[in-house]
Amino acid sequence: MRPASFEYHKAVDIEDAVRLLAEFGEEGRPIAGGQSLVPMMNLRLARPGHLVDINALPMTDIEFDDRTMRIGALVRHEEYGRDPRIGKHFPALLDAVHWIGHPTIRRHGSIGGSLSHADPTAELPAAAILYDASMVVRSLGGERRIAAVDFFESAYVTTLEPGELLVAVEFPIPPRSSAGSFMEIGERVGDFAIASVGAHLEFEQATITRAALVCCGADLVAIRAPEIEAFLVGKTLDAPQAVEVGRRFAAMVDPSGDHIASADYKRALIGELTRRAVEAACARAIESK
Amino acid sequence: MTDITLEVNGTEKSLAVEPRRLLADVLRHEFGLSGVHIGCAHGACGCCTVHIDGVPKLSCLTFAVQCEGKAIATVESVGGPNAEHALQQAFKSEHGLQCGYCTPGFVMALIPFVEAMTSQRRMPEDDEIREAMSGNICRCTGYHGIVAAVRKAIGDQIAGGSNRS
Ligand SMILES: Cc1cc2nc3c(=O)[nH]c(=O)nc-3n(C[C@H](O)[C@H](O)[C@H](O)COP(=O)(O)OP(=O)(O)OC[C@H]3O[C@@H](n4cnc5c(N)ncnc54)[C@H](O)[C@@H]3O)c2cc1C
Ligand code: FES
């Protein structure tokens, strides 16, 4: 239960970090909050030869312009979790943060670390997929943006290449009339989810004009449900047919059972969480009008 | 080996450590601070909570080399040899501990919460207390005694108007 040997490097700025990461290639790993990486190292599930400490890098701001919210990769869960602007534009993201671990972990764990770690039932990858976020990635070769749907490849696997550093994540700001919600069930508070569902609804008057649904627990990455999202369009906020939406989502997914929950249980759970997420988003939409 | 200087419980010390050494182990072995307990070594139990620059952190998820120049406080720095901090006293009177293995972690995780509530002069709901201690596992008490201890520590300090420590 102790990590293998490695060399430690404290990067002074982004250029320094990407230079170090390029130098070490497959052997190099950034360390942010360490709240996922160090457990993996202690269990020897990860044995990086070189750790590049990125905690001193200037990636700690939450910035808004007319179209985008940009969260620096090092912003800690606790910090963006209490930003009222996030609650206004991205309520499902705000809900999601509160399901992450415990206070001490939220205090140190970072948004960039969580997205890069890509746990299959982690909340943030789901929220990023729900809101069509993009990852802003830097390397010696320059900067590129990766859409969330393309970023998460499998459980704990992203399309980040060795030598690349996630510097920020950008969320497009939804049009004014939108609401959302994120629902989750785990074994205990603070545990990773058995399943979770996020809903984002855009509406005009009382009619849903666009919907997004995301689900964790059905596959190795969080999934969207375009057909069911389309089904929601045109429904009214006071009668979104949430039970039917849940039934359809449950029928669509094919989760595998594990030591905690059977496949049938997960499917039923996803249906129920979908109903709750859609109803909660509609209730918030009505409240906001 | 990497040379580092840590300020631990008010005293500075320079030492050479392998980068792979966990802060928890360095505090226990190089500083002799056996109040830093290790329950799981992967972030799940909260036993190893210490303060780094005043902020609770899991010392099993922190490498000592990352703490160069930082001020670290362990449970040994709290309440003096007779454990006289209001929270420690309340753990005793409210049966917040049995075997005591988890206690240093609870105390270090909860002190900032107790202080925040005391300075706001606000008695938190039990749910808030349980949330504040949700990262810490206790196998003995069933938690009720710990919740009662937190309430008592806050209540006593609000009533006493002081921040005994
Ligand atoms: C007991 C416990 C419970 C938890 N519960 C939850 C939970 O319910 N939900 C949840 O989502 N998480 C949970 N976590 C994990 C927590 O959210 C972590 O903070 C997060 O997953 C990783 O963030 P970090 O900053 O600690 O990253 P680190 O642990 O430092 O890094 C994680 C990975 O990301 C890489 N990385 C970090 N930053 C970057 C970057 N900027 N660019 C490229 N790669 C990078 C690292 O190399 C590493 O591979 C839990 C952790 C613990 C210990
Ligand atoms: S020993 Fe650090 S959290 Fe369990």
Ligand code: FES
């Ligand atoms: S008192 Fe024994 S584990 Fe908490």
